[in-house]
Amino acid sequence: MRADEGLQAYCGKDVLPMAFNELIKNFDNIRQLMRDFYVFGFKSRADFADKSARSYDNERRRIESWLGEYMYFRQNAGGKNCFISVDSRKIKHNPFYKALKAKSFTANDIMLHFFLLDILQAGVKLSLRELMARLDEDYLYCFAEQMTLDISTLRKKLAEYEQLGLVTTEKCGRELYYQRSSEMVDLAAWQDAVSFFAETNQLGVVGSFIEDKLPAAGEVFSYKHHYLLHALESDVLLDLLAAMEQKQAVRIESCTSKGRSLSLRVLPLKIYVSTQSGRRYVLCWYFKAQRIIFCRLDNLEGVLEAEPAPDYDRLYALAEQLEQKLWGVSLKSKAAQPALEHVELVVRIRAEEPYILQCLEREKRCGRVEKLDAGRYCFTADVHDAGELLPWLRTFIGRIERFSCSNKAVEEKFWQDLAAVCALYGVEKAGEA
Known part of the structure; x- marks a missing residue:
């Protein structure tokens, strides 16, 4: 087989055409479809009226080729809903990584990859012009149809490989020489x-x-x-981390739950990960509103237009001050310096229950615990949104003696929930539990 025949077969020119191309050029479209249609599992074919039947079917089959063994269907009045169902305890490898490994490439990409690595054998060091000459004389001449390669294309490919660590460079006089990386890792x-x-x-x-x-x-x-869905946000997270390392402001493209697109100019400062759901957020300074906000990473489509932010250190210090009073990622107030809500909880802990006190100390994210007397402890905190504490506070039901909050709506919600639980178990008053 001639070199050109082998290349054409590898690139799919001499094989039977497939119904769809598994490789993708733009990950954003696939990410959105996987979220809306397959991950959340509440949309049917009719909800994608903006897509042509051919585009929809190609993208559906492409995802099925990666995730077919985890896909299920549910028929309802609105049509057939597709969704992904997995038991995270049994899955050893995240299946969503497959989508990130399906990037498309051109014939020149794959050709240069193998040709360059073949030329740059161990101990071989060549300049850009020497590499170009070797390609012309020993490789490109094999093709039945004359092939031309621009030296700027070769330079860009070598720069990409240098960034990836596949090749290294060495300056000798005015020439830059390239050689294959010699780093070997077991x-x-x-x-x-x-x-x-x-x-x-x-x-x-x-x-x-x-x-x-x-x-x-x-x-x-x-x-x-x-937490499998992290895979779909990997490129967004990497861009945010790079901007944070360089102290750069960026423009983020966000998609709302109603399908609307938002473009925000922000300064990313910190990444937060929920210990309950695994959901990730970026804490950032929103320039237009002049305040700190949180953005969910699974809503972000892209991180663009990075540029230096001279005021980074001051805004980072402001974020560190604010997070001292954070329980979750909710900032109810839109002010640059949001007001705080005060919470007090008194619990009774028997002498044979030291683990309850340990939980109280270990699980609190802010605030303090003080001993009132034998068997009684008081937890107090000033937070930005007291409502976020409610799920945690409920874990101490049965030991709570008193609860109060400066936000009366939160306090009423707590007692209403407790009353509902008591009614469920046939107890008329919480104090009788």
Whole structure:
């Protein structure tokens, strides 16, 4: 087989046409479809009237090729709903990483990849012009149809490979010489660490790419809480982290629950991860409103137009001051310096229940615990949104002696919920529990 025949077969020109192309150029469209249609599972085909039947079917089959074993269907009055159902305790590898590994490439991309790595054998060091000459003389001449390659294309490809760590450069006089990277890592020795990183780290997709290079091995980890949807936000998170490291302001493209698009100029300051749902947020300074806001990463479509932010240190210090009074990610007030709500909780803890006091101390995110007398403890906190404490406070029901809040709506909500629980169990008054 001639070199050109092999290349054409690899690029799919001499094989039977497929019904759809599994590779993608733009991840944003796939990410939105996977969220709205397959992940949340509440939309039917009729909800995608803005897409042509062909586009819809191609994207659906593309996702099915990655996630087919986890896909299910539910028929209702609105039509057939597709959704993904997984048992996170049984899944050892995040299936959503497959979508991030399906980037399309051109014939020149794949051609240059193999040609360059073939030329740059161990110990070979060549300049840009020498590489160009070798390509022309030893490789491109093999094609039946004359192929031309621009030197600027080769320079860009080498710069990309240098950034990826595939090649290194060395300046000799006025010439820049390229050679294959000689860094060798014993990946097998890191197999368990890479496997754990891939499923637990915020950018675990990096570990998943490395894991693909390792031989199959027995699974040593199982996860009680396995947050799979992180994979769909990996590129957005990486761009936010890069902006934070460089102290840059960015424009974020966000999609609301109603399908509207928002464009906000912000300064990303910190990333927050929920210990309950795994959902991720970015705390940022919103320039237009002149205040701090939280944005959910699963609503972000892109991070664009990064530029230096001279006031970064001052705004970061403001964020650190604000987070001292945060319980979750809710900032009810739209003021630059939001008002605080005061919470007091008195609980009774028997001598044989020291673990209750440990929970009170360990689980509080802010505030303080003080001993009133034998068996009575008081938790107090000043927070931005007292309503966020309610789920945690309810875990102490049965031991609560007194609860008060400066936000009376929150206090009433707490007692109403407690009364509803008592009624459910046939207790007329909370004090009789």
